Amino acid sequence: MNPHPRIALIGECMIELQHRADGSLQQSFGGDTLNTAVYLRRELGASSTVDYVTALGDDRFSDAMCQQWATEGLGLDRVQRLPGRLPGLYCIQTDAQGERKFLYWRNEAAVRDCFTTPGAEPVLAALPTYDVLYFSGITLAILGEVGRVRLLAALVEARQRGARVVFDNNYRARLWASVEAAREAYQQVLALVDMALLTEDDERALFGYADSEQVLAAYPGIEEVVLKRGADDCLIRCGGERFAVPARVVEQVVDTTAAGDSFSAAYLASRLRGGSPQEAALAGHRLASQVIQVSGALIPRG
Template sequence: MNTQPRIALIGECMIELQHRASGDLQQSFGGDTLNAAVYLRRELGAVGTVDYVTALGDDSFSDAMCQQWAEEGLGLGMVQRLPGRLPGLYCIQTDANGERKFLYWRNEAAVRDCFTTPAAESILAALADYDVVYFSGITLAVLGEVGRERLLQTLIETRRRGGQVVFDNNYRPRLWASVEAARAAYHRVLAEVDIALLTEDDERALFGYADSEQVFAAYPSMAEVVLKRGADVCLIRCAGARFAVPALKVDKVVDTTAAGDSFSAAYLASRLKGGSPEAAALAGHRLASRVIQVPGALIPK
C-alpha cells in the first residue's frame, strides 16, 4: 500500500438534531461514512488524503457542512452542489442507557442523484484511481438502483488498478423496499470487497446468520473480515489467521451514535499505517470507547 494513500469515502451527510432530555434540540451534522471520514482523517494524522464523495444542495446547511469538512481536513473536490436541493435530516432520541432511536427525513436528499448527474461521470472515473474506496450499506440504499450499478462498475475498476475496496455493512431496513432487495444489492457488491467491516447484528438481521461462524463462512474468499460485536469481543479473519480482541469497558455509556463508524475508521487507519489486525482492533475499541461517552456522532477533537 502507498505510504501516502488516497482514500475516498462515499455516502451521505445529513443535518443531525440531538433531542436532549430537557426537550431542546442540538443541531450538528452526521452520517455513517462522513463520521468515518472525519475520524479516519484524525486518526491518520499527516498520512495520506481523505476525500468525501457526496451530493449536497446550494443551501446554507450545505455551505456549513462543507466548511466543517474543510476544517477537519477532508477533500471536497468530489462533493457536488445541486441547485435547489437540500441535504437529508435526522433526529436522535437517546434513552437512559445510551441506546438511540433515529427519525429520518431524507427521501428528497440531494445524495440520491449523486451518481446520475452529468458531473458524476468524471467523479466515477476519478474514483477508480484511489488507493482505497470506502462505502457502506447505507451508501448502497441511498444511491438507488442506477447509482448502485455505477458504483459497482467503479469498484471493479478500482480493484483492477490495484486499489482496495472497504465496506461497512450498516444495514438499515427502513431504507430498503424489502429485505430481498437489500440482499440482492449487498451480494452484488460483496464480491468486490477486500476488507469487510461487519456489524454482527446487521448480518443477522439482513441474512439471518445464526452466529459469527456463519458470517465468516459466508465470505470464504474475502481478504479481511472484521466482525464488530458492540461491547463483546471483536472477531477478525485475515490471511487465514483468526484474532479475537476484547472491547474496552466504560463506566457510563452516554450515546452509542457513531460507535461502529469510529471503530471502523480507527481500524482502517491503523491497518493503512502498517498495524496488525489485533493492533487495529484495539485502536478501534479505544476510539469507540471515547465516542460513546459523548453525545452526538462527532466528538470534539
C-alpha cells in the same frame, strides 16, 4: 503499501436535530461514512488524502457542512453541489428510559442523485484512481439502483488498478423496499470487497445468520473480515488466520453513536500504516471506547 494513501469515502451526511427534554432542538450534522472519514483523517494526520464523495444542495446547511469538513481536513473536490436541492434531515427523540427513536426526512435528499447527474461523470471517473474506496450499506441504499450499478462499475475498475475496496455493512431495513432487494445489492457488492467491516447484529438482521461462525463462513472470498460485536470481542479472519481481540471496558456509556464508525476508522488507519490485524483492532477499540463516553458522533479534537 503506499505510505501516503489516497482514500475516498462515499456516502451521505444529514442535518441532525436532537430533541431535548425542554422541547428545544439542537442542530448538528451526522452520517456513518462521514463520521468514519473524520476519524480516519484524524488518525492518519497529514500522511494521507481523505476525500468525501457525496452530493449536497446550494443551501446554507450544505455550506456549513462543507466548512466543517474542510476544517477537519477532508477533501471536497468530489462533493457535488446541486442547485435547488437540500441534504437529508433526521431527528433524534429519547424516551424516559433513554431509548432513542430516529425520524427521517431523506427521500428527496441531493445525495440520491450523486451518481446520476452530469456532474457525476468526473467523480465516477476519479474513483478508480484512489488507493482505497470505502462505503457502507447505507451508501448502497441511498444511491438507488442506477447509482449502485455505476458504483459497482467504478469498483471493478478500481480493483483492476490495484485499489482496495472496504465495506461497512451498516444495514438499515427502513431504507430498503424489501429485505430481498437489500440482500441482492449486498451480495453484488460483497463479491468486490477486500476488507469487510461487519456488525454482527446487522448480519443477523439482513441474512438471518445464527451466530458469529455463520457470518465468518459466509464470506470465504473476502481477504479480511472484521466482525464487530459491541462490548464483546471482535473477531477477525485475515490471511488464513483467526483472531479474537477483547473490547475495552467502559464503566459509563454516554452515547453509542458512531461507535462502529470510529472503530472502522481506527482499524483501517492502523492497517494502512502497516499495523497487524490485532494492533488495528486494539486501535479500533481504543477510539470507540472514547467516543461512547461523549455525547454525539464526533468527539472534540484533542
